[in-house]
Structure formats: C-alpha cells, structure tokens
Amino acid sequence: MKIPKDLKYTNDHEWVKIDGDVATVGITDFAQGELGDIVYVEVETVDETLEREEVFGTVEAVKTVSDLFTPLSGEIIEFNQSLEDEPEKVNSDPYGEGWMVKIRFSDASQIDDLLSAEEYAEVVEG
Numbered sequence: 874m875k876i877p878k879d880l881k882y883t884n885d886h887e888w889v890k891i892d893g894d895v896a897t898v899g900i901t902d903f904a905q906g907e908l909g910d911i912v913y914v915e916v917e918t919v920d921e922t923l924e925r926e927e928v929f930g931t932v933e934a935v936k937t938v939s940d941l942f943t944p945l946s947g948e949i950i951e952f953n954q955s956l957e958d959e960p961e962k963v964n965s966d967p968y969g970e971g972w973m974v975k976i977r978f979s980d981a982s983q984i985d986d987l988l989s990a991e992e993y994a995e996v997v998e999g
Contacts, residue, residue, distance in 0.1 A: 874906065876902070876994050880968070881984065881987035881989070882988040883988065885944075886904035886907075887942065888901050888967075888968060889987055891984060894978060894981075895950070895978070896945050896975065898941075898975070898976060899967055899971055900941070901967060905963050905967045908932065908936075909934045911934050911961060911963045911964050912933055912934060912935060913932070913960050914932050914953075914957075914963065914973060915930050916929060916941070916952040919950070920949065921949055922948045923943045923949065928943075929943045929949055929974060930974070932973075943976065944983075945976055945983045945987075946983060947978035947979045948977045950975050950977050956973065
C-alpha cells in the first residue's frame with residue numbers, strides 16, 4: 874500500500890495535493906483496494922461551492938457505492954473527465970491519473986486539519 878509523503882489525507886481515505894489555492898483530490902490506494910474494481914465515478918458538483926465534509930460525488934465499485942467528501946471548503950472547479958470512460962484508473966493509478974476533482978479552496982487554515990502521511994498510516998493500520 875502506497876502513502877506518498879508529499880500529500881495530505883483525510884480520515885475518509887481521500888488524498889489532497891495542494892498547489893497554490895487549488896487542491897487536487899482523489900481516493901487513497903487503501904480506499905481503492907477496499908472498494909475493489911471501480912466501475913463508475915460520479916461528480917455532479919462542478920462549479921458548486923461546498924463546505925468541508927459535504928458530499929461532492931460517489932464512487933461505485935462492483936460490490937458497493939461510497940460517497941466522496943470534500944476535504945476543504947471551496948468551489949469544485951474541475952472533474953477528471955477521463956474517469957467517465959476509464960474509472961479503472963482509480964484502481965491502477967489512484968495518486969496520478971485516477972485523481973477525481975480540483976477544488977479552489979476558500980479557507981487555507983483547514984489544511985492544518987488534514988493528516989500527514991504518517992498520521993494516515995496510523996489510521997489504516999488501526
């Protein structure tokens with residue numbers, strides 16, 4: 874299981890990459906492994922402003938459907954359109970081509986509430 878050190882994480886098994894005032898968000902290697910083969914990613918919140926921990930979409934796997942939660946308050950500015958035709962990218966490359974959304978966040982102080990790689994490792998190791 875990979876947990877890149879340059880990313881931030883949530884207890885909901887999402888990763889966050891900060892670049893200026895934009896956060897790229899996806900689900901972690903652990904999450905995609907738990908979900909199994911991902912068959913559909915739905916995000917209908919592009920151009921909407923959401924509060925932290927609001928649902929921004931869903932990911933559907935063969936055996937379950939799981940909500941995706943906004944890790945930072947802000948506007949959903951982009952959805953990874955390639956996931957419409959190739960949702961399996963979330964399984965094969967969760968930290969790269971399997972990213973889900975980009976958020977222009979409105980409160981940088983919320984970044985401090987995200988988990989480091991070490992803290993996230995403790996969450997998944999239980």
